[in-house]
Amino acid sequence: VSNIHTAEILSVGTELLLGNIVNTDARDISEKLSELGINVFYHTVVGDNPERLTQALETAKQRADIIITTGGLGPTCDDLTKQVLAKSFGLELYFDEEEAESIRHFFHTCHAGRPIPENNMQQAYLPVGCTKFHNLWGTAPGCAFEADGVHVLMLPGPPRECNAMLNHCAIPYLRKLSDEEIFSHTIHIFGAGESAVEEQLHRQMTELANPTLAPYAKEGEVMLRATAKAKSHAEAEAMLQPLLAEVETALGDLIYAYDVASFEASIVGLLKEKQCTLSAAESCTGGLLAQRMTSIPGASAVFRGGVTVYSNESKSRLLGIDPTLIAEHGAVSELVAREMATHMRETLETDLSVGITGLAGPDGDGSNTSVGTVFVSLASATDCFVRELHLGTGRTRLRTAAVNHAFDMVRRYLTGKPVLAEYQV
Amino acid sequence: VSNIHTAEILSVGTELLLGNIVNTDARDISEKLSELGINVFYHTVVGDNPERLTQALETAKQRADIIITTGGLGPTCDDLTKQVLAKSFGLELYFDEEEAESIRHFFHTCHAGRPIPENNMQQAYLPVGCTKFHNLWGTAPGCAFEADGVHVLMLPGPPRECNAMLNHCAIPYLRKLSDEEIFSHTIHIFGAGESAVEEQLHRQMTELANPTLAPYAKEGEVMLRATAKAKSHAEAEAMLQPLLAEVETALGDLIYAYDVASFEASIVGLLKEKQCTLSAAESCTGGLLAQRMTSIPGASAVFRGGVTVYSNESKSRLLGIDPTLIAEHGAVSELVAREMATHMRETLETDLSVGITGLAGPDGDGSNTSVGTVFVSLASATDCFVRELHLGTGRTRLRTAAVNHAFDMVRRYLTGKPVLAEYQV
Numbered sequence A, B: 001v002s003n004i005h006t007a008e009i010l011s012v013g014t015e016l017l018l019g020n021i022v023n024t025d026a027r028d029i030s031e032k033l034s035e036l037g038i039n040v041f042y043h044t045v046v047g048d049n050p051e052r053l054t055q056a057l058e059t060a061k062q063r064a065d066i067i068i069t070t071g072g073l074g075p076t077c078d079d080l081t082k083q084v085l086a087k088s089f090g091l092e093l094y095f096d097e098e099e100a101e102s103i104r105h106f107f108h109t110c111h112a113g114r115p116i117p118e119n120n121m122q123q124a125y126l127p128v129g130c131t132k133f134h135n136l137w138g139t140a141p142g143c144a145f146e147a148d149g150v151h152v153l154m155l156p157g158p159p160r161e162c163n164a165m166l167n168h169c170a171i172p173y174l175r176k177l178s179d180e181e182i183f184s185h186t187i188h189i190f191g192a193g194e195s196a197v198e199e200q201l202h203r204q205m206t207e208l209a210n211p212t213l214a215p216y217a218k219e220g221e222v223m224l225r226a227t228a229k230a231k232s233h234a235e236a237e238a239m240l241q242p243l244l245a246e247v248e249t250a251l252g253d254l255i256y257a258y259d260v261a262s263f264e265a266s267i268v269g270l271l272k273e274k275q276c277t278l279s280a281a282e283s284c285t286g287g288l289l290a291q292r293m294t295s296i297p298g299a300s301a302v303f304r305g306g307v308t309v310y311s312n313e314s315k316s317r318l319l320g321i322d323p324t325l326i327a328e329h330g331a332v333s334e335l336v337a338r339e340m341a342t343h344m345r346e347t348l349e350t351d352l353s354v355g356i357t358g359l360a361g362p363d364g365d366g367s368n369t370s371v372g373t374v375f376v377s378l379a380s381a382t383d384c385f386v387r388e389l390h391l392g393t394g395r396t397r398l399r400t401a402a403v404n405h406a407f408d409m410v411r412r413y414l415t416g417k418p419v420l421a422e423y424q425v
Helices: A024-035 A050-063 A081-088 A097-110 A118-124 A159-175 A194-200 A202-207 A233-254 A263-273 A288-294 A312-319 A323-329 A334-348 A395-414 B024-036 B050-063 B081-088 B097-110 B118-124 B159-175 B194-200 B202-207 B233-254 B263-273 B288-294 B312-319 B323-329 B334-348 B395-414
Strands: A006-012 A039-046 A066-070 A093-095 A125-127 A131-133 A142-147 A150-155 A181-189 A212-218 A221-230 A255-258 A278-282 A303-309 A352-358 A373-379 A384-390 B006-012 B039-046 B066-070 B093-095 B125-127 B131-133 B142-147 B150-155 B181-189 B212-218 B221-230 B255-258 B278-282 B303-309 B352-358 B373-379 B384-390
Touching: A006 A024, A006 A050, A024 A039, A024 A066, A024 A159, A039 A050, A039 B050, A050 A066, A050 A081, A050 B039, A066 A159, A081 A093, A081 A125, A081 A150, A097 A118, A118 A125, A125 A142, A131 A150, A131 A159, A142 A159, A150 A159, A181 A233, A194 A202, A194 A212, A194 A221, A194 A233, A202 A212, A202 A233, A221 A233, A233 A255, A255 A263, A255 A395, A263 A288, A263 A395, A278 A288, A278 A334, A288 A303, A288 A395, A288 B288, A303 A312, A303 A334, A303 B312, A312 A323, A312 A334, A312 B303, A312 B334, A323 A334, A334 A352, A334 A373, A334 A384, A334 B312, A352 A395, A373 A395, A384 A395, B006 B024, B006 B050, B024 B039, B024 B066, B024 B159, B024 B181, B039 B050, B050 B066, B050 B081, B066 B159, B081 B093, B081 B125, B081 B150, B097 B118, B118 B125, B125 B142, B131 B150, B131 B159, B142 B159, B150 B159, B181 B233, B194 B202, B194 B212, B194 B221, B194 B233, B202 B212, B202 B233, B221 B233, B233 B255, B255 B263, B255 B395, B263 B288, B263 B395, B278 B288, B278 B334, B288 B303, B288 B395, B303 B312, B303 B334, B312 B323, B312 B334, B323 B334, B334 B352, B334 B373, B334 B384, B352 B395, B373 B395, B384 B395
Parallel strands: A006 A039, A006 A066, A066 A150, A278 A303, A278 A352, B006 B039, B006 B066, B066 B150, B278 B303, B278 B352
Antiparallel strands: A039 B039, A093 A125, A131 A142, A142 A150, A181 A221, A181 A255, A212 A221, A303 B303, A352 A373, A373 A384, B093 B125, B131 B142, B142 B150, B181 B221, B181 B255, B212 B221, B352 B373, B373 B384
């Protein structure tokens, strides 16, 4: 059996073809397959139509030895993925009493007292001989089977269910197809662009075969992924450690974390570890920092709150900043950024506080300040640091970058790194 | 020539297959094609590989008479969409001096003084006889041609460029393929689920042929789209108005807007129209309302600012709420919601102010309050309205729904509708 597999992702759902939703399932599955070292050469999307699904399936069989479907497992008459796939591979469907019981239980919990619509039970039919993927996050079970030399995996369409079953069922199934396993670490970077990182680590990124080092850009963030293939997790780790050490030597404190879900998640973790509280006074980012912090469950232990001061008056009223200072220096100025962080810190008595003021555009404010100018400040009991940034245009991009700079300053402060170190983004 | 067209979207880019990015281009194009009444039966994604792209193209030719490609038009050696498509359709490429000049100009503007890398000029090659799609948002031009009975349109991959050229070049091109044109209005609804809306408008949604009425769910919002096919815009409008009137009779003040980009965009517009200012005190939504408001350019004219009061102490310090009230009633209570909005309004002297306090979970707070309980308040000079909501679980979904309720209350207040009307979401 070859260890090199080729997968095709076949997403089923008319709502994808109508543009009602974006195919995040295919992205999420591809990302995981790439980590497992499985090639993905095609994504295909078809509607809830048996003929076109059958055709797409025949095409996929010719060019992949792993087919992963998403969608079409639910209770409505449009949900026909299992039926079409079973027929195409010559498999019978059987009624799984365990799954039926679980569907009844789920239904009773959510709709106590109401009879179960009959079509709900169609979800309990599964191909004979398949490996069941029990769905703890919804009612439709997924499954996997091998037929005609192809491994077929079926996952539900709703992204929350698809993701959970990908991680808990599909990946363990796929890992067993190889006698080697793949493990990786993600290195999160702030303060250098992709090309600068590539320059530093060109040799490792081009010459290594196992482990490997690859760049990985996602939503404006630069990351690296170090991946090793080995017989065991311990062996893979032993292969990865020297590479991670080389990366750390090359990038130093540009690395802000390893294997985290997001910058905000790493900041919440770091603040908890250091038992340190944070607050924020935001102007141009308009609550984005607060919103990203509070999107992390448990953030309330370290994030006390903040203000969105979207007018000069609110800067005075909420933070007590002297209006004449704003008039003299301008709302977008180093001094006002400094005042925002220090006043915020005093008001909420947090260990640290961040201030962000800038001109997000698209239009200027009539002053000499150019669109894209942002001042980000960090106040502690003894210091106040300010970064002056010129972040260019693009309101959303600029606001995200300004918040990331604030996170970077907090991270550097808490880990004893120079807060105003050289940075270029 | 038939007026019924079938399109396939063929996205080219290894980064899609690696799961680095999500295919928003296919969603955006599908949405527009659906508005134009063009069927989309397949999306296909292939990597930057000439053989597999050629194969995917051959398959697409068999099943579509419009093929729209995204990606692979740039300057790198991986960018081969034009070359592969020209070859597959037997067309020569020519060097377009106008496009070349524009690329040179773009490059000089961005990188003054640096020589243009030679590979940048490959973008100036286009298939002989094509309709050029000039790219005002980047360097790579797109194009369209007809060959072998198929209309082929090529758009760049970066979503900003793809979207702009879709709207400015591809849609006008596609409109000309039919002697009738399609126009639509989107009806935005808050306060009723999709099935309740369908029940009200079942006849219109199932029996009409031209104009049509179709549901349209996107990121948790319920919308309807009324579409008419006619020889002119005026004729289409005349067909649509009676249908819109029927929808308005059925749904009444559940309709919050027509043809808007988002709930927040409609609220900013409405506040401007009524010359009314807003501020917000947020607890469980942690700045999400402020962030959504300030994501709209020009929001500063009406949104003065807000506070994120993520601890009991911050509710007292920033808003001056009596700590004994919070202790007696609990942070998640009707009274505290009321206090938050009224104190916020007084602090920033805005016409209206919103307060949001709730338990977003996933964990409880040790009190009797269940996860998902949210109080949303709206204070004016004379009134304070409070909605008590039970929004279930799912931190992100719950926070979004709570902010939407606040927007709905503002909208109802400003348009003279009952602020606490019956709602069910």
